[in-house]
Amino acid sequence: MASPTPYAPVGFAVLTGVNGNVRRVADTLHLAADPVELTAALVDTPSVSGDEALIADLVERSLKEQTALEVTRSGNAVLARTNLGRPSRVVLAGHLDTVPINDNLPSRLEDGVLHGCGTVDMKGGDAVMLHLAATVTDPRHDLTFVFYDCEEVEAVRNGLGRIERELPEWLDGDLAIVCEPSNGTIEAGCQGTMRVDVRTEGVRAHTARGWMGVNAIHAIGDALRRLEAYEPRQVEIDGCLYREGLQAVKIGGGVAGNVVPDEAVLTVNHRFAPDRTPEQAEQHLREVFAGYEVTVTDSSPGALPGLAAPTTRELVEAAGGTPVAKLGWTDVARFAALGMPAVNFGPGDPTLAHTRQENVPVNQIHQCVEVLRRFLSHDTTRH
Known part of the structure; x- marks a missing residue:
């Protein structure tokens, strides 16, 4: 096994700050260089959400x-x-920010x-774009x-807004191609997401005289049993299988160790297929939890895969393989809301996002570059 070493592209100064953090800074990036080198240079420019000025300046100059x-x-x-007067336009998008560093710099x-x-998540995709x-x-x-x-907050x-x-x-x-990590596979559309609070009310009483009160926590039990028995829907759209889900993610209630509680709140997250609108998803949850007070606390629509659109078909042909459903929410939904088909396509395993172990195979970065080059360019021989 090779010994771990920083991946230092030519022309970048390696600087160590007073706190021991390592940064690579440059007046510009060499965008025609190996995209793996670009990835390393971007990774070594810290850009935790809200602190992206340094990397944005670098990208802008380049x-x-x-x-x-x-x-x-x-x-x-x-x-x-570009403004070349072509009959169609493709938008490639990627966020520059990361979650907080977790002792995983330099690259x-x-x-x-x-x-x-x-x-x-997602400087490999940014490097592909650059x-x-x-x-x-x-x-x-x-x-x-x-x-x-x-994007990560x-x-x-979110800057797209x-x-x-x-x-x-x-x-x-x-x-729109959002270059979020997809293991180099086209992930079409995305699920919608909704969070609701399912609330019960009771009557407080001393636990020594519990029969004089109504226990709100006990009353939430039937909602939990409904969740346990719930069978999520699976929907195939444009050949992509979307799996819905309904999960309790938080529960709260209680006043003191000797008080019958008069309120309990169960928070539920619903991931719904993009053939449902948020309004339809909300109606579904109100049916599931009929008899309870239900309050929507967060909602984002999904995005249909849009694989029938001519430009999307060209991308699928260039990529080969079979597109799959995106099981999660991404910014493709923002583009879909603007009336255009949108897919996720980028290097990296999304299950490693936000972990200390983040890593990407270099051949996957090169693969994504070549797929997009075939799709975008008249000249597919240039490397």
């Missing part, structure tokens, strides 16, 4: 060196696009695998590249 691209900035999001290359915070922005010189479609901030801070409000024309297209 993209501005590509004279064929129009580049603009929105907060700590960087956007670039290291070991036995063909790149390790480090963000290698999976490399294509520099090397696809004769695209079949006009291209838009969106590198945005604050609450939805109201700000871009939609302030620069909506930059999100127009015939297909």
Whole structure:
């Protein structure tokens, strides 16, 4: 086994701060370089949500060196696009932020695998996008590249929302590819998600005289039995199988060790197939928990796979293999809400996201580059 070493691309200074953290900084990235080197350089530029200015500056400077691209900035999001008059436009999107570092910087290359915070979620995908922005010189479609901030925190801070409000024309297209980790497989659409509070009310009393009260925690028991007996739906859409789910994720109640509780709250998360609207999902939950007070606390629509759209079919053909359903929620739903088909496609195993063990095989980064190059470019021979 090779000894772990930082993967240091040529031209990057390795700096050690007073706290021992390692950063690589550069005036620009060499976007035509090996995308694995780009991934390592991005990983070694820490960008925890809310602190993306350094990496956004780096990406902006690098993209501005590509004279064929129009580049603009929105907060700590960087956007670039071609304006070649092609009959269709493809939007490629990736977030620049990561979850907090967990003693997994700097990056290291070991036995063909790149390790480090963000290698999976999702600086490998960002590197793929940056490399294509520099090397696809004769695209079949006009291209838009969106590198945005604050995806890993609450939805109201997500940079895509700000871009939609302030620069909506930059999100127009015939297909959106969100380069989130998908193990190099096209994941079509995504599930919707909804959280509800199922609440019971009772009457307080001293536990020594429990018959004088009504125990709200006892009353939640039937809701739990309904969940235990629930059989989730499976739905096939465009050949992709979506599995719904209904899970209790939190339960609360109680006043004191000698008081019959007068309130209990059961929090339930529903993952629903994209053929349901949020309104239909809410109605379904109210039927499941009929007789209880149900309050929606969070809701995001899903996204249909859109595999019948001509541009999506071209991508599927370039990728080979069979698309699968995205079992989870991603920002493809934001693009679907704008009226365009959207898929997830990027390097890395999504089950490693947010873990200390994040790593991505370098061959998967190269694979994603070549698939997208075949799809995007007239000249598929250039490497």
